[in-house]
Amino acid sequence: MQNLIKALTEGDTIVYPTETLYALGCDATKEAACNKVIEIKNRPKAKPLPLIIGGVDMLGLVTDDRPQVLQELASSFWPGPLSILVKALPELPASLSDDDGFTSVRWSGHPFAAELSRRLRKPIVSTSANLSGKPPVAHPEDLDSRLLDLAGAAYFDPPWPKGGKPSTVIRILSFNRLEVLREGAVSVKMLCDKGFSVTL
Template identity: 30%
Template sequence: MQPSNHPEAVVTPAELEQAAAIIRRGGIVAFPTETYYGLAVDPFNREALSRLFALKRRAPDKPILCLVPDREHLFSLADSIPPSYEPLMEAFWPGPLTLIFTAREEVPVSLTGYSGTVGVRLSSHPVAARLAQIYGGAITATSANFSGHPAAVNAAEVGAQLGPDVDYILDGGETPGGAGSTLVGVENEQLVLRRPGVITRQELNDVLGPERIIAGPEEGN
């Protein structure tokens, strides 16, 4: 593990360039987001994905969420944008809202957890957003932790939990923690809250109209 090291936890352009180069070489980079620290690899590099699953001790049927630098790059992962997503994207992107799309055929099945769908968002965290921009495409953003363990909120927690198997840590200081990104999908043309998070169901329905988003199995009624 090679951490960036500076007293004020300000990520420099050189560090971002180094992190992007490591991702291009198939490496794993930890970076801050608007929720927790995430782990970035090239989502189209199958070897890097295999290493990421092994590092996290993650079950193969669990999909990996991604970040994109802009809406144009969304189409590297997603087959199309459901019309019902448009107002949510306008209201909450960039931000902690992950939307589930039908994945393009070329997207590795391991990234989708063999579901045929992929979760994507634009990050509002300046380091995460800039990393995706400098990399020039989609990156994974799964939480920096062993599956089932608490997600890391700072660089020290990333190093303590995952150790030398992370190739580089962008130390952007403390992240908010508390809740992950809100996860929304479409089932039978109905918007479903697949995972509650920073953005509440009420806030989503304030944009869409009363009860437009129904509770998913993880939220309950």
């Protein structure tokens, strides 16, 4: 883990496992590092970079907003593959937010990814580790060698990602009402079963 912490601290990019897929990431507070992730992936600049944290107590590093529904979602689905749009702190890099200032964040359910964020004491960018237009991967042998050559460090040891669908992305509309922007590993049914009203 130390080589990844070193790379993150120095503003470099890393490839690491999450609960669903391998991710390409960096220290989310470093604008140059975020731009490097975008360049490596050839990702559209208008598409905000998603974040992971290592616990609910780290939400304050991403947002000042703490509506009750956010707390309820976190207690029901975190740690796990539910990314929630929150109003980003103004000091965070612009590449993390949409035009309205919202970024997506989740407490990763992968023990290594969560611990990485906790040890860094910062949120980490977590976009799928694939070149733009190529499929995301869950096994280390499927990672693109060109992407690995461009990253500063990588972690290949188990537990590996489970694969399947990526994280579900939601927006909080109002008390108990959610908009699903991308249905993934957390299904609409799972959200409804917890008492949330869902719009697609």
